[in-house]
Amino acid sequence: MKKILAVDDSASMRQMVSFTLKKAGFDVTEAKDGVEALEIAKSHQFDLVISDVNMPNMDGITLISHLRGLAEYKFVPLLMLTTESGLEKKSAGKAAGATGWIVKPFNPDQLIATIGKVLR
């Protein structure tokens, strides 16, 4: 079973993402900010990390750059959840090593469809 780490400070979004992915047959772990996510990602290997951008303590872009710097996450797809207004964020994310992004708002079907691009 492929393991996904879902990071979002909003509990409802996190639950939605996690629920959707679990229903699609993935093994999902949740984290509420970048600090927690990094901690978890260091102790467990994931096949994909999906992270919100705007979060307290450590934002998604910082998280991605930290993860990409780890040997275990060199090739792992790292996706950010972002909003339409965040183009700068997308370039910043890519510069940090993000694989791609999912634009909010999205619905469960879109989420699953998008993940197909990086995880099969």
Next chain:
Amino acid sequence: MNIESLNAQLLENQELTPDTDADQYLSFEMAGEEYGIDILTVQEIRGWEQTTSIPNSPDYIKGVMNLRGTIVPVLDLRSKFGLPSVAYTPVTVVIILTIEQDNTNKTIGIVVDAVSDVYAIDNIQLKVPPSLEQNKNRQYIKGLAQVDESTLILLNLNQVL
């Protein structure tokens, strides 16, 4: 029929949804008449036990009882229907059922003389005779049904409190 076997039968009947148009009715006796209520509204049947009376409540409200931690009012159906009251005996039972009152579901107990049986009654049998139209309890009477040799008065006890 004892209460335990009735409750068991109740459970069984509620689990088996009959695929015909017939509805299941629990029948009970009161002042020589046989009544029926939709089995799906019935939660359980209990023997009569002392209730705690509610001050300044109507005569037909016997009080409240403790149903596994929930406070449930108990109503004497004889008294509610204006039938002569009788002393409670070992076969006097309380039927716990869910009714709709002022748009909310309430759980209540009704005291009846005795519980008799469960019948499947085809909706076609439902009919209200003109003689009952003037009855003061008309609002609780859903119809009459013929079962074997006797007549069953089918009740709908919404708003009975």
Next chain:
Amino acid sequence: MSIDLSQFFEVFYEESFEGLDVMEAGLLELQPGECETETINTIFRAAHSIKGGSGTFGFTSVTEFTHVVETLLDQIRDGRRALTQTHIDLLLQSVDCLRDMLQALKAGEEPDSEQASLLKLQFDTILAGSLNLPKNGATEPTNEPTEETETGSVTGWLINFIPGKDILKTGNEPLYLIQELAALGELSVDIDLSAVGNLTEIEPEDCYFKWQFSLKSDCKREAITEIFEWIEDECEIDITQLSLNRNLPQPDLLAESEQTELINHPADISDKLSPAEVSTVSDNLTETDKASTSVKPKVTKPTESGSIRVGIEKVDSLINMVGELVITQAMLTQLSEGEFDDAKLASLKAGLAQLAHNTRDLQESVMRIRMLPISSVFSRFPRLVRDTSKKLNKQIELKLLGEHTELDKTLMEKISDPMVHLVRNAMDHGLEPADERIAAGKNETGKITLNAYHQGGNIVIEIIDDGRGLNTQKIRQKAIINGLINESDELTDEQLNMLIFEPGFSTADAVSDLSGRGVGMDVVRRNIQALNGTVELASTPGEGSIFTIRLPLTLAILDGQLARVGEHIYIIPLVNIIESLQINAQHISNLGGELDILRLREDYIPIVRLYDVFSHQPSTQNLTDGLLVVVENENEKVGIFVDELLSQQQVVIKSLEANYFKVDGISGATILGDGTVSLILDIAGVVKLSGLSARHHAMLATQAELAQA
């Protein structure tokens, strides 16, 4: 995959309300001109989350409104726009507006759009104004490519794809992208390996492949660009349209059916996700959302049962307690095995004591789960004080103490309004205008303090102002005019001050410096009493006033006195009871043949016979044979006559209304140790039922005469 999004609504509402509180608190900290980055970031994040969530869950009206709020915040955050007081005010109003909208949605109603549109207009005006820095071009809409978008005329695409060397290091996998393409239609793939050099020299982590795809599909261009969206900057991607009759052969019947089958699936994806152009994404998605039924918020009937978030340590402590309970239970079970002798009796007693201890601990822990810090109520006040001080043109400082004091969630919701009333009154009438304060030698900034702490089994909330204090003499005059007291009555200052809580003590115009203080104070007290609480007041002229609210920690449990009337057992809340006594016949007087009055020390206490009020058959009607429970009701002592008193115990309050109705004189029910139900008295209701209040004034007058006789 169908997922019912409504299951996440409750959490979304909860976190959104929290987010709004965070926004409000943050906004109140901000000063025009300043740019406290962390505060603005926090506010922005909260708005951003609400927007994201509402968009995802289909609450379009909220998303649209939050969007303008977020845009302004973003500009302020980036320093592109200087923060002004107007911004702060508008943002605060938006918080209120969003709260209303979410409340409506939560209740299953359509939110009122009028307020939002009015505010939105104001935002639009601000946002239309020039910025400090040029707006980032990226947020300007670019036009969607219009070529070849009509369906039917397109039969295929030719795609040249030269990935960047580092594509693998971004986590992208060309293979998956190709599979995505294949899902759009019939795909043929040509690979160009010319760039792959000597195997000993290549970097294993780099990508040397180039591809050419021809895709037989009537999909839109966006469906393809979208697949490459994430890597288009690093890669060369060239998409050319193949039109009918030219490069591709006419599909035969078989191919056509095959194609249709292939298209059915990809249509799901291609229609929903967005093209590369960022700005158009929102439009596309909004429309998709409208079309997609799974996203529409379902109008579900609001349930009264909210949810609470519980700290993990509370749950852990609960688990510990249950562990203890299990151990005790095991010990008792062991005792029951084998012969029973005297030695075991002592162990059994010890075991039962342990069990009682465990049960009490467990009960406390469970209750603690419902307890939340009072800060969620206190957090309302900075805003209230700010707005009111502006309105009154007074400088007011608010101090909050004991914010972490915990209180039952239900109580919290109910104590908020009375507190608002008291605080508003303190600001309006307690605190003097600046000039008056300076003249009195005080700091011109008035001070309101909210303080909360636990005391015994109660929570105490103090509302303290450093204003002028109550004018006791004017209260006295007013009370005499209103007939609350007699000219001759000797009352202490405290007693006089408490009169402001009396119904009918209106100070509207006669007592100018107190005006309004009396309005609704009786309501405040009634509301607090309805929570089994009390309110007291202490005031020092020239120095200020302290209102002290005392509440039980929880509404779920009550300390009760069991009392018997005939065969009926009722519970009298201990909090109401002043004393219980045996009646001395010599101290009884009878007024007009209907009302018995007991003289108790300096008080005259009207007697209410519970059997009478409840139409029960008592054991005795003779006052000297039963017992009198003296209770306090609206600051008046009343004696409740019962047959006898039984034990005192803590009872768990159960609702009588859930399956029955509200009963006059009864506040709820409980289940006693033997499993029977007992009803809990509502003292105010009992007194009202007895008809005592109506005759109260006449009686007081007579009582005074009697005292003189």
